[in-house]
Amino acid sequence: DTGVSQDPRHKITKRGQNVTFRCDPISEHNRLYWYRQTLGQGPEFLTYFQNEAQLEKSRLLSDRFSAERPKGSFSTLEIQRTEQGDSAMYLCASSTGSANEQYFGPGTRLTVT
Amino acid sequence: QKEVEQDPGPLSVPEGAIVSLNCTYSNSAFQYFMWYRQYSRKGPELLMYTYSSGNKEDGRFTAQVDKSSKYISLFIRDSQPSDSATYLCAMITQGGSEKLVFGKGTKLTVNP
Numbered sequence: 001d002t003g004v005s006q007d008p009r010h011k012i013t014k015r016g017q018n019v020t021f022r023c024d025p026i027s028e029h030n031r032l033y034w035y036r037q038t039l040g041q042g043p044e045f046l047t048y049f050q051n052e053a054q055l056e057k058s059r060l061l062s063d064r065f066s067a068e069r070p071k072g073s074f075s076t077l078e079i080q081r082t083e084q085g086d087s088a089m090y091l092c093a094s095s096t097g098s099a100n101e102q103y104f105g106p107g108t109r110l111t112v113t
Numbered sequence: 114q115k116e117v118e119q120d121p122g123p124l125s126v127p128e129g130a131i132v133s134l135n136c137t138y139s140n141s142a143f144q145y146f147m148w149y150r151q152y153s154r155k156g157p158e159l160l161m162y163t164y165s166s167g168n169k170e171d172g173r174f175t176a177q178v179d180k181s182s183k184y185i186s187l188f189i190r191d192s193q194p195s196d197s198a199t200y201l202c203a204m205i206t207q208g209g210s211e212k213l214v215f216g217k218g219t220k221l222t223v224n225p
Contacts, residue, residue, distance in 0.1 A: 004156075033211070040121065042201050042215025043157065056211055091156055099211040100145035100164075104156035 002026070004105030006092050012111045013082055020078045021108045025094030032075050033093040033102055034067055036060065043091055043104075049075060082112045116140050119202055119216025128225050132189040136202035136216045139183065143214075144207035146178050148187045151199045151218065160187075160200075192223045 005024045013019050025032050030051050035043035046065070048056040051072040061067070064082075069075040079086055089109050093102040119136045126132055134148075145164055149157035163169045166180045175188040185204075189196055199218040205211070 031211070033213075035213075040217065042117075042119075042203070042217050043213070044215070045212035048211045058212070099213075100147060100162050100205050101159065102213060103159060104149075106156045109154070 004092055004094050004103055006090075006105040006108050008108060009106060010109045010111075012113065015082060015084060015112055017082055018078065018080045019082060019110065020076055021090055021092075021110075023075045023077070023092030023094075023105060025073070025075070025092070026096075026103060029094035029096045029103075030072065031095045031097070031099065031102075032069055033095075034075070034077050035091040035093065035104075037089040037091055037107070038087075046077075079110075082110075084112050086110060087112045114139055116214050117202065117204060117216045120219055121217045123220040123222060125222045125224060126192055128192060128194060128223055130192050130223070132192050132196070132221060132223075134187040134189075134200050134202075134219050134221070136185050137183055138185070138204055138214075140204070140206070140214075141180075141183070142206045142209070143204040145205045146176070146185045147203040147205075147213065148174075148176055149201040149203060149215075150196075151201060153198075157201055194223050194225050197222045 032049045034046040037043040049069040089107040093104045147162040148160045151157045173190045177186045201218040202216045203213040
């Protein structure tokens with residue numbers, strides 16, 4: 001049984017570039033979540049999918065951010081025109097039927113220079 | 114005032130000590146209360162969750178929820194150096210938003 005996987009694990013990019021992250025949830029988990037975590041803080045919710053439908057978005061998800069889950073399996077999170085303030089760990093989680101049992105992946109650490 | 118408050122520590126204890134970690138919250142709609150453990154540069158790992166008030170025990174870990182005081186606790190008995198990590202509390206409402214609301218996390222070090 002594999003857990004949630006995320007790719008890449010680390011990404012360094014220059015300000016203004018676009019980046020895309022991928023998340024593969026636990027097999028058969030129909031719910032998928034994205035969070036962002038900065039140093040010394042707990043994760044903050046960004047968005048949630050049930051199957052391929054994006055059902056909830058945080059105000060943190062500005063118009064530079066877009067997330068997709070086209071076939072209800074893996075998901076991508078894209079950040080356009082990155083800013084230094086986007087530097088953070090981007091975490092993906094998945095669950096099956098119970099939002100209180102969210103299992104997290106290892107995260108993608110983004111550094112914007 | 115943040116919805117969930119958690120003392121970031123750091124907390125340092127000797128091996129074998131009983132550790133008490135706590136969170137307070139302001140949103141009375143929270144119904145599920147979770148504890149996650151996060152090692153440095155890793156994703157959070159779900160330790161246990163409790164529904165509404167009461168206690169839940171899992172091995173050396175005990176979670177307590179006091180909804181009347183809006184206060185939750187995690188106790189670790191016979192702490193081990195491998196317990197050294199950041200412990201995050203998280204909460205969620207029932208039947209509403211799917212988002213977990215996290216505390217800042219408490220950094221724990223257990224010294225051998």
